[in-house]
Amino acid sequence: MAKVATSKVESENAIEVRQMHKWYGEFHVLKNINLTVKRGERIVICGPSGSGKSTMIRCMNRLEEHQQGHILVDGIELTNDLKNIDAIRREVGMVFQHFNLFPHLTVLENCTLAPIWVRKTPKREAEEIAMKYLERVKIPEQALKYPGQLSGGQQQRVAIARSLCMNPRIMLFDEPTSALDPEMISEVLDTMIDLASTGMTMLCVTHEMGFARKVADRVIFMDGGEIIEENKPEEFFTNPQNERTKLFLSQILGH
Amino acid sequence: MSDAKSYEPGQHPSLPPPKNLVGWQRWVWDNLFGTVSNTVLTLLSVYLLYLIIPGMLDYFVLDAVISANSRAECAELGKGACWAFIGDRFQVFIYGFYPAELRWRPNLAFVLLFVALAPVLYDNIPFRKYGLMFSLAFPIIAGVLMVGGVFGLEPVDTRLFGGVLLTIVIGVTGITFSLPLGILLALGRYSNLPAIKIVCTVFIEFIRGVPLITLLFVASTMLSYFLPPGTSFDLLLRVLIMVTLFASAYMAEVIRGGLQSLPKGQFEAADAMGLKYWQTMRLIVLPQALKISIPGIVNTFIGLYKDTTLVIVIGMLDVLGVAKSAVSDPVWNGLSVEIYVFVAGFFFICCFGMSRYSMYLEKKLHTGHKR
Numbered sequence: 001m002a003k004v005a006t007s008k009v010e011s012e013n014a015i016e017v018r019q020m021h022k023w024y025g026e027f028h029v030l031k032n033i034n035l036t037v038k039r040g041e042r043i044v045i046c047g048p049s050g051s052g053k054s055t056m057i058r059c060m061n062r063l064e065e066h067q068q069g070h071i072l073v074d075g076i077e078l079t080n081d082l083k084n085i086d087a088i089r090r091e092v093g094m095v096f097q098h099f100n101l102f103p104h105l106t107v108l109e110n111c112t113l114a115p116i117w118v119r120k121t122p123k124r125e126a127e128e129i130a131m132k133y134l135e136r137v138k139i140p141e142q143a144l145k146y147p148g149q150l151s152g153g154q155q156q157r158v159a160i161a162r163s164l165c166m167n168p169r170i171m172l173f174d175e176p177t178s179a180l181d182p183e184m185i186s187e188v189l190d191t192m193i194d195l196a197s198t199g200m201t202m203l204c205v206t207h208e209m210g211f212a213r214k215v216a217d218r219v220i221f222m223d224g225g226e227i228i229e230e231n232k233p234e235e236f237f238t239n240p241q242n243e244r245t246k247l248f249l250s251q252i253l254g255h
Numbered sequence: 256m257s258d259a260k261s262y263e264p265g266q267h268p269s270l271p272p273p274k275n276l277v278g279w280q281r282w283v284w285d286n287l288f289g290t291v292s293n294t295v296l297t298l299l300s301v302y303l304l305y306l307i308i309p310g311m312l313d314y315f316v317l318d319a320v321i322s323a324n325s326r327a328e329c330a331e332l333g334k335g336a337c338w339a340f341i342g343d344r345f346q347v348f349i350y351g352f353y354p355a356e357l358r359w360r361p362n363l364a365f366v367l368l369f370v371a372l373a374p375v376l377y378d379n380i381p382f383r384k385y386g387l388m389f390s391l392a393f394p395i396i397a398g399v400l401m402v403g404g405v406f407g408l409e410p411v412d413t414r415l416f417g418g419v420l421l422t423i424v425i426g427v428t429g430i431t432f433s434l435p436l437g438i439l440l441a442l443g444r445y446s447n448l449p450a451i452k453i454v455c456t457v458f459i460e461f462i463r464g465v466p467l468i469t470l471l472f473v474a475s476t477m478l479s480y481f482l483p484p485g486t487s488f489d490l491l492l493r494v495l496i497m498v499t500l501f502a503s504a505y506m507a508e509v510i511r512g513g514l515q516s517l518p519k520g521q522f523e524a525a526d527a528m529g530l531k532y533w534q535t536m537r538l539i540v541l542p543q544a545l546k547i548s549i550p551g552i553v554n555t556f557i558g559l560y561k562d563t564t565l566v567i568v569i570g571m572l573d574v575l576g577v578a579k580s581a582v583s584d585p586v587w588n589g590l591s592v593e594i595y596v597f598v599a600g601f602f603f604i605c606c607f608g609m610s611r612y613s614m615y616l617e618k619k620l621h622t623g624h625k626r
Contacts, residue, residue, distance in 0.1 A: 063523055089529035100524035104542050104622055113538060114528035146622035166528065 013072070014039045014170050014201040015060060020069030022052075022059065029055050030066070031225045037170075042202045044212040044233075047222035048248060053205045056222070057172045060203070061092045074169060090118060093163030097175040099155045101147035107134070107158050108143040111165045119166065126165070133161040137191050153184030157191050164195075171195065173204040207252060213237065221245045315596075325586045340587045341597050347577055348597070351417015357409060361420050364397040368427065376612065394431065413491035417572040419601065424491075425563040425573070426605075429498040430556050436499065437506025437555075438545075442536060444507060445514050455507070462504035467562055470497045475569035494566055502559040509551035513544035546620045553613035557606045574598050 015037040022030040029052050037043055045053045058064040059071060062078055062085045071078040073088045101110050111130035115121040121129070134140045137157040139150075147155050156176055163171060173192065177185045189211050196202060196215040206212070212219050212233050219236040221229045221244075229242045237253075240246045262268070287297045318335030322342065329337035341348070350358055371393035374386030401424070404410035416424060443455030462470075474493040517540060525535040545552070567576040578594040581587065 061527055063526060086529055086531075089527060092527075094524075094527040096520055096524065098518070098520050100518075100520035102521065102524070102539055102543075104546065104620070114530065117534050117538065118529045148622055163528075 012039060013037065014041070014074060015203070016070070016072040017060075018070045018072075020059065020066050020071060022055065022064065022066045022068075029225050030059070033069070033227060035220070035227065037201060037203065039169075040199045040201055041217050042196050042200075042215050043204070043218050043220060044216040045203065045205045045220045045222060046207055046209075046212070046248070046252075047228075051222040052225040053222045054174050057174060057203050057205055060170075060172060061089050061094060063094075090166065091169045092172060093166055093168035093170070094172045094174065095156070095159050095163055095176045097179050099147070099152075099159045099179075101155055101159055101162070103147050106144050106146055107139075107150070110147065110158060111162045114162070114166050129167075130161070130165050133164045134158070136164070136194070137161045138187075151184060152180045153187045156180065156184075156188045160188075160191055160195070170201045170203070173202065173206065175205050175207075177206060177208055209237070209253065221248065223248070326588060326590060329590075336593050336596075337587075337590055338593060340581075340590045340593055343587070344577075344581050344584075347418060347581070348574065349419045351420055351572055351577060352415040353417070353420060354411060354415065357403075357411060360400045360403070360408070360411075364400045365423070367393060367396065367400075368423075394428070413489050416491060418577045419574050421566070421571060422560075422563050422573045422601075425495060425498055425566065426560040428495045429502050429559045429563070432499045433502035433506050433555075433559065434552070436503035437510055438541065440503060440507035441510035441514060444511055459504045459507050462500055463508070467498070467501050467565055468568055470501055471565060471569050473497070490569075491571070494569070494571065498559065498563065501562075502555060505555045505558070506552065509548050509555055510544060512551065513546075513548035514540065516547050517543055546617075549613050549617050549620075553609055556609055560605060560609075561602060574601055 013036050015035070017033050017035040020030060020033040021028070033056060045057065047053050055064055059066045059078075060073055066078075074091050076084050076088055078084060078088060101107075102113070105113065108127060108130055111134065112121075112123065112126040115126040115129060116123055131140055131143065134143055137160055139154055139157055139161075142150055142154060142158070147158065150158065160176075176192070177188050180188060185208070189208060192202070192204070192211065193215055202215075204211070204216075216233045218230055219233050220227055221236070221240075221242070223244050229236070229240065229245045231241075236245075237249065240249055286293075288294045314335045316335075318333045320329045320332045320335065320337050320339050323329040323332055323337065323339035324343075326337065326340070329339055346355070350361065353361060370386075371390040374380045374383045375390050380386055399405060399408065401416075402411060402413060440455050440459055443451045444459060446452050446455075471494060474497040475490060478493055521539055521543065522535065525539045530538065564573055564575040566573055567579070572580065575598055578598045582589070582591045582594055
């Protein structure tokens with residue numbers, strides 16, 4: 001059962017999922033998921049809605065619990081052990097579809113909260129780090145505003161900066177652009193492309209196929225709670241193997 | 256419009272709104288005379304005010320008597336309200352039967368109450384940190400001052416507490432302790448841990464399902480049956496505990512409403528960052544949930560404050576109790592209007608103050624548009 005949090009030794013794999021299953025009550029949402037993500041690898045996960053792709057990446061920081069199989073993140077196994085969960089969450093950043101910024105805190109406070117309380121970084125230092133990342137996502141001038149005063153695209157960039165402030169080794173993106181107006185999608189994607197260029201390990205659930213082509217090392221297609229197909233983007237788009245993949249691609253690229 | 260100009264596409268400047276859309280004329284039009292029915296209602300209201308106000312003014316102010324020694328004297332001096340009665344009874348109204356030579360102690364406690372409240376209510380107070388420490392210590396300081404018995408302060412029996420003094424003691428204690436207790440109960444009921452959830456739910460449902468009067472009777476008579484023989488503690492203390500528990504159950508439900516209105520994403524974002532349960536609650540969840548619940552919380556405060564008058568059923572004389580006993584004073588017999596207007600005025604000022612503060616707070620905590 002519970003393997004102890006093994007080591008801080010650099011494991012080559014950022015994430016290792018082995019024979020993982022998950023149920024919601026009677027409903028089998030994730031079926032025998034096997035996935036290895038190498039350090040620095042950038043993976044795009046796509047699939048029709050309800051295919052379990054969000055659920056899968058939410059399992060990787062224990063926002064959702066899996067019932068069978070193993071998930072190792074950064075060499076640490078996810079179990080019911082709160083110590084392991086905390087250790088993993090410290091190293092894994094997550095960006096949500098609906099940003100989930102804290103509306104009662106300023107942009108800067110949103111960014112410094114976790115470093116101050118989780119990492120125990122001194123406030124001054126945390127603010128310097130936050131400003132660095134806000135500059136990185138190109139909105140340092142909004143630092144003292146509240147999230148409610150920003151546009152959707154700006155909010156999502158703040159959310160990315162907020163995650164980066166924890167200096168994570170892995171970033172999970174759960175449909176980061178699906179709640180945005182079309183003209184704001186590219187500013188968020190540009191930020192993500194910029195992030196990819198730094199060698200961050202990234203798992204993105206997204207339907208932005210242009211983004212997938214540009215930055216992904218691998219594209220994973222899920223349907224019905226299973227990984228149906230995975231391949232290099234080039235191959236994936238030009239030469240899909242599975243019928244369901246072909247159908248999906250024709251649907252989203254068809255017009 | 257006659258001065259309509261045409262602009263090149265993309266060149267149209269922002270213009271001021273038309274005159275009849277702004278200013279007090281617009282307000283008057285919108286609110287008073289906009290439609291036929293509005294006009295009729297406005298005129299009718301003005302007529303009603305004309306009928307009522309002069310009479311009230313005469314009775315309460317112009318024909319009122321401020322100093323007199325008895326009701327008969329009052330009646331000779333003027334036809335209006337006999338405020339002299341209130342003046343005569345003022346000390347009892349404020350202090351109940353608190354020994355006259357020791358009244359500086361509740362007075363001091365009352366002044367310190369505001370010193371303790373200031374840093375809690377306003378966050379721009381200088382030295383707020385130290386102020387808050389004082390606020391935390393205030394209940395003990397006030398208790399010591401009022402009851403005495405230590406530091407050479409002469410002990411005062413709590414049965415002598417009465418009037419405004421008693422109302423404020425019960426009201427302020429209930430308000431101060433029911434909020435934190437209510438927060439804990441709400442979190443408990445909202446918790447994932449079944450044992451805690453059940454205990455909190457049962458407590459809330461039981462307390463809410465029983466009238467406050469029943470609880471006060473329990474406090475005054477029945478509690479001594481439940482307690483081990485020989486232990487008896489102060490009736491006022493028992494009442495304070497019951498009032499606090501009663502209010503905290505309501506508080507818990509108000510706050511739970513606030514908790515439930517938070518999007519799940521707030522919890523998820525906090526979890527994903529690695530915040531611990533209490534950090535999440537303190538830094539993320541409660542600031543938002545409490546802000547949403549402000550109207551309900553203040554509503555509960557006001558309800559509690561007015562419910563303190565129920566202690567009369569177990570023989571304690573708060574403002575209303577003192578008023579009632581004053582009505583039957585032979586010298587001033589039958590001056591119930593003045594008395595009840597006075598009591599109503601007292602409660603209104605307190606409750607209206609709370610209400611205004613809550614509006615100020617809501618405005619201050621508003622941080623831009625909701626998504």
